[in-house]
Each structure stands twice: as C-alpha cells, then as structure tokens.
Amino acid sequence: MNDKNNKIDLLDMTRLPEHVAIIMDGNGRWARRRAMMRSEGHAEGVNSVNRITRLSSDLGIKYLTLYAFSTENWKRPQTEVDALMHLIGWTIRKETPDLVKNNVKIHLLGEIDRLPESVRADLEAGRHATAGCTGLNLMICLSYSSRWELTNAARKIAEKVKNSELAPSQITEETIASELSTSGIPDPDLLIRTGGEHRISNFLLWQCAYSELYFTPVLWPDFDNEAFIDALIDFQNRERRFGMTSDQVSVGDKTEPTDIDSTLAQI
Numbered sequence: 001m002n003d004k005n006n007k008i009d010l011l012d013m014t015r016l017p018e019h020v021a022i023i024m025d026g027n028g029r030w031a032r033r034r035a036m037m038r039s040e041g042h043a044e045g046v047n048s049v050n051r052i053t054r055l056s057s058d059l060g061i062k063y064l065t066l067y068a069f070s071t072e073n074w075k076r077p078q079t080e081v082d083a084l085m086h087l088i089g090w091t092i093r094k095e096t097p098d099l100v101k102n103n104v105k106i107h108l109l110g111e112i113d114r115l116p117e118s119v120r121a122d123l124e125a126g127r128h129a130t131a132g133c134t135g136l137n138l139m140i141c142l143s144y145s146s147r148w149e150l151t152n153a154a155r156k157i158a159e160k161v162k163n164s165e166l167a168p169s170q171i172t173e174e175t176i177a178s179e180l181s182t183s184g185i186p187d188p189d190l191l192i193r194t195g196g197e198h199r200i201s202n203f204l205l206w207q208c209a210y211s212e213l214y215f216t217p218v219l220w221p222d223f224d225n226e227a228f229i230d231a232l233i234d235f236q237n238r239e240r241r242f243g244m245t246s247d248q249v250s251v252g253d254k255t256e257p258t259d260i261d262s263t264l265a266q267i
C-alpha cells in the first residue's frame, strides 16, 4: 500500500494521458503456469479489469479502452469462447452497480451482434444503466478488430458517395475518423500491451497512429495498480513530437501543435 502511494507521488497529475488503451494479454499463460484451466485465467483477468478501471477513474483519466475479445478470438476452441462469453455477461451484471456508483460510462465497440443474445442483453443493460454517467468513459472492445472497423467505415463512405451525399474529393481524415466506432473520442495517448508480445493484433490501427506504445511482460492477471502507474510514469517521460523537432515541442506548454505558424516562428 505504501509502495503504491509512493509510486502515485511520482505521477504528474497535470500530465496524465486523457485516453489509455490496453491489450489485455496473458490470461492463458497465467493459468497454465498454475496448472489451471485457461478460463480460470480469464476469470482472474476480470479482477485486473476492475482494479485498473477503478484506478483510472480515481486518477481522473477520461477514456479507458479495453481489448476484451478480438474478431480473431472467435477462432479459439468453442469451450473457451463459451467460457469467455459467459464471463463477459456475468461480469457486466455484477459490476454495473459499482460502475454507476463510480460514475463510469460503458461504451461498446465491435461487432456486438455476433455475441450470444443473453450476453448482448447484459451488455445493453449495463450500457443503459451507465448512460448518464459523466466520469470515466470505459470502452469495451468485443468482437472488435481494426480491419473490420475500417472496412465498415469504407463501406459507409462508399454508400454516401453512391447516394451523392459526399463527393470523393470531400473525403478527409475526419470523414474516416467519424465513421469509426471511436467517433468523437480522442485518439489514445498511451497504448499498453501486457503479456510480453510486441504486436498490435488488429487493435485501433487508425487511432494509434501517434499513441505512445508500452509493452510489458507482466501477464494481465498480474497487472496491478503499481504496474499501471509504472506505465503512466513511463508515458510521462516520453517526448511526443508529432513529426516536429524536439526544440519545437519544448517551446510551448502543449504537447500537440495547434498553431503551426507560431511554432515555426520560434525555430
């Protein structure tokens, strides 16, 4: 507890990321190392979800996006998929009262229609119950993949062009961003992947164009408050340049350029 408090003291509360995205990986290996079933690793991973959601909310982080089940994860053995689906429904039912109490709003990203009906109903109930919450925005990615999302966006834009609602020359980066499931949400400042792999696995490919990436060998069920604070401290030691030079970004007190003319004038 003391350690945790000491670590929190190292955080600059004025420079926290606005949006943290997490690839929660390593549940299976956590279980295997204990001769447990993979599904038990997933169940243990839920404790990490609750812990990190709570800490993000307490710190005042505005957006937390969690990769809970990918499009590719449907290819896993049916027993594991079933166990995961059951766990997702059970967790959302159990946690919704606490989420409401902590003012956390649930958003769902992904092809939710592919989930079993009872799980969809649990998720909808959770979303409905937290719709008025104004604190942390908790984005849960289920049956999500970035290529699915980008393909969908391309289809929607093509429809608009076909219906003469949009000319091809009017398609901008904003047009594409507005057709993604993250429309209206700022891009992640920090992307964390637990479990030791150094890959993105089809997650937020568009949105993470300028995110800071943080990879840790810690398996998701072991990812505790201290491990999360370590990631935030690491983030605060990065220099985000957005294509500019170090001198340019250190002149202002903002990390992202908003007025390129005044920045250039200072070179």
Ligand code: IPE
Binding pocket: 024, 025, 026, 027, 028, 029, 030, 068, 069, 070, 073, 084, 195
């Ligand atoms: C992440 O843990 C959870 C999901 C993908 C649903 P894994 O189940 O991928 O765990 P490992 O990578 O096999 O250890």
Ligand code: IPE
Binding pocket: 023, 024, 025, 026, 067, 068, 069, 070, 072, 073, 197, 199, 201
């Ligand atoms: C990524 O983990 C997906 C989620 C955490 C939901 P995976 O374990 O599915 O990723 P790969 O297959 O190792 O790339």
Ligand code: MG
Binding pocket: 025, 026, 027, 195
């Ligand atoms: Mg994995």
